[in-house]
Amino acid sequence: MQDVSTGQVVLEPIQRSPGYWATVWTRFKRDPVAVGAGLVVIALVLMAIFAPYIAPQDPYKGMALRRLRPPGTEGYPLGTDELGRDMLSRLIYGARLSLFMGVTPVLMALVAGAAIGITAGYTGGWVNTLLMRIVDIFFAFPSVLLAIALSGALGAGIANGLISLTVVFIPPIARVAESVTTSVRTRDYVEAARASGAGSLAIIRKHVLGNVLGPIFVYAMSLIAVCMILASGLSFLGLGVKPPEPEWGLMLNTLRTAIYTQPLLCALPGLMIFITSIAFNLLTDGLRSAMDLKA
Amino acid sequence: MLIYIAKRLIYTLPIMLGVAFVCFLLVHMAPGDPLVSVLPPDASENLKQQMMVLYGFDRPYYEQFFRWLGRAITGDLGSSIRTNRPVSVEVAKAVWNTLTLATLATFIGFVLGTFFGFVAGYFRDTWLDKLASFVSVIGVSVPHYWLGMLLVIVFAAQLGWLPPTGAGPGGSEAWQWDWEHVRHMILPAITMSVIPMGIIARTVRALVAEILSQEFIAGLRAKGLGDWGVFKHVVKNAAPTALAVMGIQLGYLLGGSILIETVFSWPGTGLLLNDAIFQRDLPVLQGTILVLSIFFVLLNLVVDVMQTALDPRIQRS
Numbered sequence: 001m002q003d004v005s006t007g008q009v010v011l012e013p014i015q016r017s018p019g020y021w022a023t024v025w026t027r028f029k030r031d032p033v034a035v036g037a038g039l040v041v042i043a044l045v046l047m048a049i050f051a052p053y054i055a056p057q058d059p060y061k062g063m064a065l066r067r068l069r070p071p072g073t074e075g076y077p078l079g080t081d082e083l084g085r086d087m088l089s090r091l092i093y094g095a096r097l098s099l100f101m102g103v104t105p106v107l108m109a110l111v112a113g114a115a116i117g118i119t120a121g122y123t124g125g126w127v128n129t130l131l132m133r134i135v136d137i138f139f140a141f142p143s144v145l146l147a148i149a150l151s152g153a154l155g156a157g158i159a160n161g162l163i164s165l166t167v168v169f170i171p172p173i174a175r176v177a178e179s180v181t182t183s184v185r186t187r188d189y190v191e192a193a194r195a196s197g198a199g200s201l202a203i204i205r206k207h208v209l210g211n212v213l214g215p216i217f218v219y220a221m222s223l224i225a226v227c228m229i230l231a232s233g234l235s236f237l238g239l240g241v242k243p244p245e246p247e248w249g250l251m252l253n254t255l256r257t258a259i260y261t262q263p264l265l266c267a268l269p270g271l272m273i274f275i276t277s278i279a280f281n282l283l284t285d286g287l288r289s290a291m292d293l294k295a
Numbered sequence: 296m297l298i299y300i301a302k303r304l305i306y307t308l309p310i311m312l313g314v315a316f317v318c319f320l321l322v323h324m325a326p327g328d329p330l331v332s333v334l335p336p337d338a339s340e341n342l343k344q345q346m347m348v349l350y351g352f353d354r355p356y357y358e359q360f361f362r363w364l365g366r367a368i369t370g371d372l373g374s375s376i377r378t379n380r381p382v383s384v385e386v387a388k389a390v391w392n393t394l395t396l397a398t399l400a401t402f403i404g405f406v407l408g409t410f411f412g413f414v415a416g417y418f419r420d421t422w423l424d425k426l427a428s429f430v431s432v433i434g435v436s437v438p439h440y441w442l443g444m445l446l447v448i449v450f451a452a453q454l455g456w457l458p459p460t461g462a463g464p465g466g467s468e469a470w471q472w473d474w475e476h477v478r479h480m481i482l483p484a485i486t487m488s489v490i491p492m493g494i495i496a497r498t499v500r501a502l503v504a505e506i507l508s509q510e511f512i513a514g515l516r517a518k519g520l521g522d523w524g525v526f527k528h529v530v531k532n533a534a535p536t537a538l539a540v541m542g543i544q545l546g547y548l549l550g551g552s553i554l555i556e557t558v559f560s561w562p563g564t565g566l567l568l569n570d571a572i573f574q575r576d577l578p579v580l581q582g583t584i585l586v587l588s589i590f591f592v593l594l595n596l597v598v599d600v601m602q603t604a605l606d607p608r609i610q611r612s
Contacts, residue, residue: 137313140595141588142550149584152572153321229438233554236440237569252441263448270441278436285432 027290034286040279048095055089059246068262079265082254083244087265090246091272097247098273101158101240102228105165110220113170117177117216118208122185122200132178139171147230151239161240165231169223176219180212218291222284225277232273248272300600307596311589315367318585319360322577372582377574382582385567390549390586392462393556393563397548399484404491405541408434411492412499412537419504428500434493443486443558450482457482460560483559487552491544498540502533535606542598546591 018026028034047054056077063084071079071087078087120131138146150164184190190207198206232249234240241247243254251269259266338346347353354362366372372382408431415427451459458479506512506529515525549564556565564583571579 133309134313136310137317140310140314140592141317142547142591144547144551144553145584145587145591148553148568148572149318149321149580150324152568152580153325153577155325225436229436232438233440236554237557238573249438252444256444259444259448260452263452267441267445267448270438270444273438273441274436277438278432281432281436 024287024290028286031286031290033282034290037279037282037286040275041283044095044099044276044279047092048099051093051096055086055092057086057089059085059089059093060244061085068258068265070262071264071268078268079262081251081265082258087268090251091248091268093246094248094251094269094272095276097158097241097245098228098232098249098276101161101165101231101235101247102224102276105162105231106169106220106223106227108162108166109169109173109223110216112166113173114177114212114216116170117174117179118181118204118212120174121178121181122204122208124182124185128178128182132174135171135174135178138167139175143168143226144230144233147234148237148239151234156239156242158241161231161234164234165227168230169220169227172223173216173220176216177212180215181208184208184211214291218284218288221280221287225280225284228273228277228280296603299603303596303599307592311592314588314592315364315585316360318581318588319363321584322581323356325575325577367582367585372585373578375576375579377570377576377579382578385579386564386583386586389562389564389567389583390590392561393549393552393565396480396483396487396556396561396563397545397552399480400487400548401491401541401545403484403488404544405495405537407488408492408495409499409537411496413503415496415500416503416507419507424500427496431493431496431500434489434496436493437489439486439489440554440558442489443483443555446482446486447558462562483555483561486558487548487555490551491541491548494544495537495540499533499537502536503529506532535602538605539598539602542594542601546594550587550591 063080066073066076066080066084068082068084069076069080071077073079076086076088078091081087081090116131116135120128120135141149147164147168150167151160154160154164184207187207190203193203193207231240232247232252235247235249236253238253241250243250248269252266252273255262255266255269344353352359370383372386374381375385378385411427411430415424415431418424447459450457459482462476462479512525512528515528520528552561552563553565553568555561556563557569560566564587567579568583570576571583
């Protein structure tokens, strides 16, 4: 702009509009529930990582003479389990396997589901039909039933549990990825990119992934709570994690016999699962409304 | 409409075939010999071979699959290795028990869920909305098997008001409509209802908020329609989707009842599956999963068709 009186050029400071993620972050920060939930998730992750430094005792070492002590016993703030192992230490260590079993299947399903969905959506035609019909078949099972059927047939164990849960979460993620990819593929700017000589991989990397990752990431996050409950449920049934590993679902199972004698003690592992899943749910809700800029 | 139903049916058939194939594969995926639970561990090679031929395990997979499918269609799911009774009889009895429980749970969940959903959607962003929404988040976040244990601790172990396990007095499995049997049903039904309650509440909240923000509502108000009249319009618009979600939830409860049935020893499909898994009773495992998943596919079909019939605005391709 030119100043009329002096004839000098005056530069106005450029107001850059904040980027998408910066806006999302600002909006997210204003939501106290979501921030609180995020802090709980961070605390749980830190607890899992630093379990050996936080836990007061060895989570595997039992004392036959100190079985099923109630919370508040001296030296055992949360009591002892059916084999006389320190509850607090087992709950702290339990975060490791429980979070691992809750998050890993979703991550693996995210990669596999995105790959299937993007391939199907980008290629179209018979490849799309074939891939998505197979996805539909697995989608046709009720999720809990499919997870239990698979791990029931494969047998107990962490690896089999992970495989079963991953298979359960691939179809919904693949569907979301496919529908977003299909809608992006026909957009004008993708046509323009193709016309100007961009290869398939470049288009997928630049245009498709950029559009697909946001929605499926949020969607996958909302699945973590479901996966936590399901994974612990598998261990609760005796599938999934095997004793003596500390895992919340398994602890709930082995403590069931003490339901009449030490009710408070039995409730503790389930409370941990509940806190974790509600924290992930509230965090996802907060993220989703922060990312929905139209609202 | 008829064309849509026909299309939907044609689309469902290959899905059902695929579902059946996955159920068939389950047995072959299982580690070890498929005969491991029938034969004694010291069985001779010769006997093993004979049994393989008898069960048809020596045939190629596709042949085994079509034979199995042909028998399954006529209702022959083989016989249980544990009890030697036909799988179809065991599954039918269990499905009935689970269906009774799941229907009651879906009903409770639907009533509470629509109530919380309407309150939250109508009083959006007030403390009432926050409270109702919080209740529904708890519904979808709580590990229901743990909630079942808590209810047993409080109402059975501490207060002694209700029985902790079983479907009737003295472990009776035959369902009857009398107070003794209903008493056994209260705790598992409430536990089970929490999941559909949370999901229905969240769906209804979004639906109601969306409908209320539409222009026709403002139009109705401008024409002088009272709150009650507007409410009726909201209900009419929200009903098809809410009912569809309820139908699907019933299917999920049927398929996902295993955890709750294990907690309460409810003699349904879940308990049957649990026994089948841990006693390596593969025919029962396969049969139960086949019946439940085919039921789920058909239920989805019915819900879809009903929703289209109820709400002609829905465009189906």
